[in-house]
Amino acid sequence: AVGFETKFKERLTNNLVFKYFNFKTYGTDALFASAKEELTQNSGNRFGFAEALKFDLNAHSLLRLSGEYATRLPENTEVFGDGQFEMSNFSIQPEQSLNINIGYRTQHFQKYLFDVNTFFRRAKDLIVQVPASVIFLQHQNVDNVKGFGIEADASLNLKKWLILSAIFTYQDLRLFDIEDPNARFLNRSRVRNTPYFFGGINLRSRH
Numbered sequence: 001a002v003g004f005e006t007k008f009k010e011r012l013t014n015n016l017v018f019k020y021f022n023f024k025t026y027g028t029d030a031l032f033a034s035a036k037e038e039l040t041q042n043s044g045n046r047f048g049f050a051e052a053l054k055f056d057l058n059a060h061s062l063l064r065l066s067g068e069y070a071t072r073l074p075e076n077t078e079v080f081g082d083g084q085f086e087m088s089n090f091s092i093q094p095e096q097s098l099n100i101n102i103g104y105r106t107q108h109f110q111k112y113l114f115d116v117n118t119f120f121r122r123a124k125d126l127i128v129q130v131p132a133s134v135i136f137l138q139h140q141n142v143d144n145v146k147g148f149g150i151e152a153d154a155s156l157n158l159k160k161w162l163i164l165s166a167i168f169t170y171q172d173l174r175l176f177d178i179e180d181p182n183a184r185f186l187n188r189s190r191v192r193n194t195p196y197f198f199g200g201i202n203l204r205s206r207h
Contacts, residue, residue: 011056019048021071025079027090040090046071064103064117071096078127078139086129087138095141097123110160115153121173122146129193145191147173161205168199 003017024043030036052066072095081088103117125141132138149171156164173191178184190196 013054015052017050021046025090042091060108061106066101068099087132087136089138093125093141095125095127111157113155118150120148144177145173163204166201170197
């Protein structure tokens with residue numbers, strides 16, 4: 001990866017990043033039904049780039065606008081499984097997605113913080129954990145997914161030693177352009193095993 005940062009009149013900052021990915025997986029699966037082994041190889045190249053603008057409204061607040069053509073390589077367990085209840089998938093492909101984000105952040109040191117971000121996402125080969133049999137799971141690719149969402153993070157210093165914080169995310173990610181005639185009824189369906197609303201509240205003390 002290579003990145004360039006440019007500042008204009010101290011309030012506007014531009015970041016441009018280019019990325020290159022090369023990947024290869026190689027593994028052997030045991031076929032229990034036939035007592036044989038199956039060799040699977042997978043390799044490829046991906047490019048990505050990101051453009052982000054940050055504008056400082058004042059000493060405490062800023063606006064963000066960014067766009068990214070992103071690649072996410074599978075994690076180790078998504079490829080090799082966990083050796084227990086998660087099966088390997090040596091042919092799994094990296095995720096590719098187009099992401100557009102608009103955000104606002106305001107913060108006053110040791111007083112409060114509020115950060116909100118909205119996003120649009122269009123993804124191909126999204127990696128999702130799904131049931132593969134009665135007791136086993138497996139990470140697989142989902143062809144076409146798009147949607148939007150909003151996420152927020154806030155914290156408030158009630159006392160110098162007591163901090164209240166909260167975070168939540170809502171995302172509406174749905175399937176589209178399904179070509180299989182037997183599965184077209186799934187168009188506009190939510191991506192399975194993917195939560196669409198979650199959050200939490202935390203109260204902590206420090207000395």
